[in-house]
Amino acid sequence: MFQKKWIVINLLYHLKSDSDLKKYLVCKSCNTENPLFAYTCKECNAFLRSKIPNIDFWEIISLLLESPVIAAEKIIQSDHKNYVIVLSIIAGLKISLIGWVINNAFSLSNALSINFLLSIIFGFSGFFIGMIFLSLLATVVSRYFVIQTRFKDFYSIYIYSFVPIIALFLLLTPVQIALFGTYWFTFNPSPFIIKNLPSYVIVVIEGLFFLWSFILTVAVNYTQIRRYIASLILTLIEWIILGSIIILGQYFLHIAN
Numbered sequence: 001m002f003q004k005k006w007i008v009i010n011l012l013y014h015l016k017s018d019s020d021l022k023k024y025l026v027c028k029s030c031n032t033e034n035p036l037f038a039y040t041c042k043e044c045n046a047f048l049r050s051k052i053p054n055i056d057f058w059e060i061i062s063l064l065l066e067s068p069v070i071a072a073e074k075i076i077q078s079d080h081k082n083y084v085i086v087l088s089i090i091a092g093l094k095i096s097l098i099g100w101v102i103n104n105a106f107s108l109s110n111a112l113s114i115n116f117l118l119s120i121i122f123g124f125s126g127f128f129i130g131m132i133f134l135s136l137l138a139t140v141v142s143r144y145f146v147i148q149t150r151f152k153d154f155y156s157i158y159i160y161s162f163v164p165i166i167a168l169f170l171l172l173t174p175v176q177i178a179l180f181g182t183y184w185f186t187f188n189p190s191p192f193i194i195k196n197l198p199s200y201v202i203v204v205i206e207g208l209f210f211l212w213s214f215i216l217t218v219a220v221n222y223t224q225i226r227r228y229i230a231s232l233i234l235t236l237i238e239w240i241i242l243g244s245i246i247i248l249g250q251y252f253l254h255i256a257n
């Protein structure tokens with residue numbers, strides 16, 4: 001255990017000297033470097049950028065497609081983090097649903113008659129606790145790199161990086177229900193036995209959208225900490241933590257039933 005910790009510290013030490021750094025908001029009047037979220041210079045109070053009062057939802061969606069780093073910058077610099085709560089709820093629903101399906105599909109426990117509502121509530125709280133924890137973790141990591149960041153900015157950019165997962169819930173979940181009814185979710189019987197090809201197609205689509213969301217998370221982390229490898233490692237760790245919270249939560253809920 002000690003040795004593992006040492007490797008991580010060593011790796012972080014080397015990442016700290018990455019050469020791919022881009023300067024943050026540099027003040028035109030006094031050359032001071034300011035945090036990405038800053039509106040006025042901390043040294044001389046000069047204005048650093050134009051004010052962004054609200055998030056323009058459709059602009060951010062199209063920016064997430066063409067330039068996720070700029071999308072994340074705009075979210076960070078917006079005074080009000082619009083739609084973040086609604087998006088959190090939909091992402092939380094989809095992710096708890098996936099946790100439930102995985103649990104049923106791999107029969108992590110044989111209690112298939114588990115209470116669906118309880119399971120979703122459990123997954124949902126796990127998602128929120130997980131997201132708060134990840135945003136705190138990220139602010140600590142950025143402090144390690146001597147970068148000033150805010151908790152609410154991390155939370156907002158993470159939720160926006162789940163837009164592909166939110167799209168899955170809005171577009172693919174109705175298709176799953178139409179094609180398979182409830183057995184896509186309960187795996188009783190397995191949808192792969194009943195409609196083999198459509199099942200694989202759906203799994204591949206879900207996989208691709210999750211991959212896309214993962215890449216967005218790397219991009220939004222990069223926006224804050226400006227290091228490629230560190231952003232990738234941080235995202236990996238974060239996804240493992242979030243996944244574990246959701247899956248383990250479901251697993252223990254099954255056992256408790």
Ligand SMILES: [Zn+2]
Nearest residue numbers: 027030041044
């Ligand atoms: Zn200044």
